[in-house]
Amino acid sequence: MKKYCIAAALSMACLAPVAQADTLLGLYxxxxxxxxxxxxxxxxKGNAQSFNFDDETFSSxxxxxxxxxxxxxxxxxxYTELELRGATTLSETxxxxxKNFTVGTAANTVTDLNHVDYTLxxxxxxxxxxxxxxxxxxxxxxxxxxxxxxxxxVQTTEVRDFSGLVPLGYLRAQVGLPMTGFSVFAEGSMLxxxxxxxxxxxxxxxxxxxxxxxxxxxxxxxxxxxxxxxDDVDDISTDIDASGPFAGVEIHF
Numbered sequence: 001m002k003k004y005c006i007a008a009a010l011s012m013a014c015l016a017p018v019a020q021a022d023t024l025l026g027l028y029x030x031x032x033x034x035x036x037x038x039x040x041x042x043x044x045k046g047n048a049q050s051f052n053f054d055d056e057t058f059s060s061x062x063x064x065x066x067x068x069x070x071x072x073x074x075x076x077x078x079y080t081e082l083e084l085r086g087a088t089t090l091s092e093t094x095x096x097x098x099k100n101f102t103v104g105t106a107a108n109t110v111t112d113l114n115h116v117d118y119t120l121x122x123x124x125x126x127x128x129x130x131x132x133x134x135x136x137x138x139x140x141x142x143x144x145x146x147x148x149x150x151x152x153x154v155q156t157t158e159v160r161d162f163s164g165l166v167p168l169g170y171l172r173a174q175v176g177l178p179m180t181g182f183s184v185f186a187e188g189s190m191l192x193x194x195x196x197x198x199x200x201x202x203x204x205x206x207x208x209x210x211x212x213x214x215x216x217x218x219x220x221x222x223x224x225x226x227x228x229x230x231d232d233v234d235d236i237s238t239d240i241d242a243s244g245p246f247a248g249v250e251i252h253f
Contacts, residue, residue, distance in 0.1 A: 028064040028076075032248030033057055034224055038084050040240035042111060042145060044160060048239065049094045051086030051109055055244075058082055066123070073120040073135060082113040082226065082242060090149070097158040099151045107149035113228060113240065116140045117189070117200075119170050129176045137170040137189040139198065145236065162234035166191060166198060174206070181208045185222075195231040200224075202246065216252040221245070 038053035064076035087108045094101045101107060121135025144161045168189040176183040188201030204222015225243035230236065 025068065026064075026066040027253045028062075028066070028250060029253075030062045030220075030248055030250040032060045032220070032246050034060060034244060034246040036082075036224075036226075036242040036244040038086075038240070038242045040084075040228075040238065042109075042236065042238045042240070044097065044235060044237075045095050047092060047094070048237065049088065049090060049092075049107070051084075051088045051107075051111075053084045053086035053111075056083075056085070058242075060246075060248075062117075064119075066126075073122055074133075076117070076119040076121065078117040078119070080115055080117070080226075082115065084111040084113065084240070084242070085109070086111070094149075096145075096147050097160045099156060099158055101147070101149040101151055101156075102153075105150040107147060109148070110146040111238075111240070112143040112145070113141065113238075114143060119189075121170055121172070129178065131172075131174045133170070133172040135170045137168040139166045139168060139189070139200070140164075141166070141233070160236065162236040164230075164233040166196075166230075166233070168198060168200075181211070182206070183208075185220075195229070196233075197227065197229040199227045204246070206250070214253070218250045218252075219247070220250055221247040 035057050037055050040053065041048040041050040043049065058081040060078060060080045062076060062078035064074065066074045087106065090101055090103050090105055090107050093103045118138040118140065119135055121133045124132045124134065142163045144159055146157065146159045148157050168191040170189045172187040174183050174185040183206045185206060186203045190199045202222055202224040204220055206218045206220045208216060208218045210217035224246045228238050228240040230238045
């Protein structure tokens with residue numbers, strides 16, 4: 001993973017001279033609610049087991065600081081709640097945390113994929129009509145998987161913790177609709193290496209309801225999709241898809 005981080009950082013450094021820094025210091029704060037339709041599977045060793053995950057509403061919070069210092073990237077932090085609850089009847093013997101869960105028995109899971117995104121980015125354009133950002137996103141997982149099921153006729157609960165820092169490329173674009181207060185935007189991070197793939201993107205519409213010298217307030221709504229195909233990250237592999245509509249508010253000081 002380290003060599004991909006270094007390569008991405010060098011690429012941004014080479015492109016940085018063409019980027020335009022903010023003319024004013026800006027702070028962005030946002031909060032969103034996300035109604036996700038969840039599906040997927042996970043494994044520690046051997047075959048992955050699919051679960052019927054509940055559809056749930058998650059929350060996400062972010063803060064971004066933009067500054068006028070050339071060559072120094074802006075920074076954005078985002079926390080995303082992603083705790084999946086699911087159940088299944090095991091279709092085959094399933095090994096987890098050193099235990100063989102019995103085929104044909106019921107199993108329940110709480111899969112904690114909450115994570116923090118650390119994004120370093122440059123602005124190529126930044127005006128009321130068009131803005132475009134590019135950079136590097138580091139997605140930090142400190143999660144766990146809990147599995148309740150049957151091992152040799154005995155009800156058993158096993159919990160497996162895992163952690164990892166995954167680098168992704170980052171892009172964001174926003175286009176304003178003149179004289180309306182509306183704009184459309186797309187923002188996303190993606191990585192594909194060998195058998196691992198992560199994508200996290202959202203597209204939507206923003207409406208500025210307050211615009212003043214002191215503060216701007218916008219409401220935002222759209223669609224967000226998170227796909228986590230992790231291959232042996234701290235001995236855990238996942239193929240999770242959480243996608244659905246979101247709505248939120250953003251404040252700009």
